Amino acid sequence: MVYCDSSGVTRSVTTPADLLNALRESIKSAIGRERTVAVAYSGGLDSSLIARLAKGSAEVKCYTCAMAGSFDANHALGFAVEDDLDLTMIVVERESLGGLVARTGWLMNSDDPVRIAYTIPAICVLERCAETTVLVGSGADELFGGYAKYSTATDPTAIMRSDLSKMLVEDNALRMVAKTLGKRLESPYVSEATLALSTSLPMNLKISGNDRKVLLRKAAASLGLLSHDRPKKAAQYSSGLMKEMKRQAGSSHASLSDWVRQQTWCQSEGSAMHVQSP
Numbered sequence: 001m002v003y004c005d006s007s008g009v010t011r012s013v014t015t016p017a018d019l020l021n022a023l024r025e026s027i028k029s030a031i032g033r034e035r036t037v038a039v040a041y042s043g044g045l046d047s048s049l050i051a052r053l054a055k056g057s058a059e060v061k062c063y064t065c066a067m068a069g070s071f072d073a074n075h076a077l078g079f080a081v082e083d084d085l086d087l088t089m090i091v092v093e094r095e096s097l098g099g100l101v102a103r104t105g106w107l108m109n110s111d112d113p114v115r116i117a118y119t120i121p122a123i124c125v126l127e128r129c130a131e132t133t134v135l136v137g138s139g140a141d142e143l144f145g146g147y148a149k150y151s152t153a154t155d156p157t158a159i160m161r162s163d164l165s166k167m168l169v170e171d172n173a174l175r176m177v178a179k180t181l182g183k184r185l186e187s188p189y190v191s192e193a194t195l196a197l198s199t200s201l202p203m204n205l206k207i208s209g210n211d212r213k214v215l216l217r218k219a220a221a222s223l224g225l226l227s228h229d230r231p232k233k234a235a236q237y238s239s240g241l242m243k244e245m246k247r248q249a250g251s252s253h254a255s256l257s258d259w260v261r262q263q264t265w266c267q268s269e270g271s272a273m274h275v276q277s278p
C-alpha cells in the first residue's frame with residue numbers, strides 16, 4: 001500500500017498482510033521438503049504465529065520445555081488447544097537442572113545465568129524432538145519492539161539494533177548446536193525478507209505508547225490467533241527455570257552466578273527431563 005505524505009512524497013505502508021506474507025515465505029523456505037517440523041512453543045505471540053503459518057506448509061509438532069508448576073507448564077497445553085496445535089510438554093526435573101545448566105553453558109560457551117535460562121528450552125527441544133527441523137521465534141522482540149525497555153528509550157532504534165546483533169550471535173551458536181544433534185534450527189523472524197521488512201517499518205508500527213510489537217499483534221489478530229493480546233513473558237521466567245536456578249543457588253548459599261559456574265557436566269549423567277503428551 002502507498003500514500004502521499006504532507007509534502008507530496010509517495011511512501012509505502014506495511015500492512016499486517018505484508019508481514020504475514022514475508023513470514024509465510026520465510027517459513028516455507030525454512031521447512032523445505034520436510035513433511036513434519038517442530039516448533040519451540042510457549043503459547044505467546046511469537047511462537048503461536050510461527051506455528052500457525054507453518055501449518056500451511058507441513059505437519060506441525062509443538063514442544064514446550066518448563067519446570068513443573070511454572071506458568072508455561074500450567075498454560076501451554078491450554079494455549080495449544082486454543083491454537084489447534086499438537087503439543088508435547090517437556091518437564092525439567094529439579095534434581096537434574098544443575099546438569100542441564102552445565103550442559104547448556106558448555107554448548108553455548110557461556111556462564112551467563114540469564115542467557116543459559118532462556119536458552120535451555122530451545123536446547124531441550126532440539127535434544128528431544130523427533131523432527132529434523134525446529135522453528136523458533138527468536139528475533140521477534142528485537143525486530144518488532146517487544147521489550148519494555150524500548151518504550152522508554154530515548155533512541156529505541158539503536159538499542160534494538162544492538163540487541164539484534166547479540167541475538168544473531170546466539171542464534172548462530174544455537175544453529176551449530178542443532179547441527180551437532182543432526183537437526184536444523186530455523187528462525188523465520190530473522191530471515192532476509194523479514195529483516196528487510198522490519199527495517200523499513202516506522203517506529204509507530206513497532207511501539208505505540210505502552211503497546212509493543214504493534215504490527216506483529218495486528219498480523220496475529222488478522223488470523224484469529226488469541227495470542228495477539230497475550231502479554232510478553234520472558235522465557236527464563238515463564239518456564240520457571242530462573243526461579244528454580246535462584247532457589248538452588250540460595251540453598252547452596254551461593255550467588256546465582258557462582259552457582260552456575262559450580263555446575264559441572266558430571267552432574268548430568270542421567271536424563272534431565274521427561275516427556276508428557278496431552
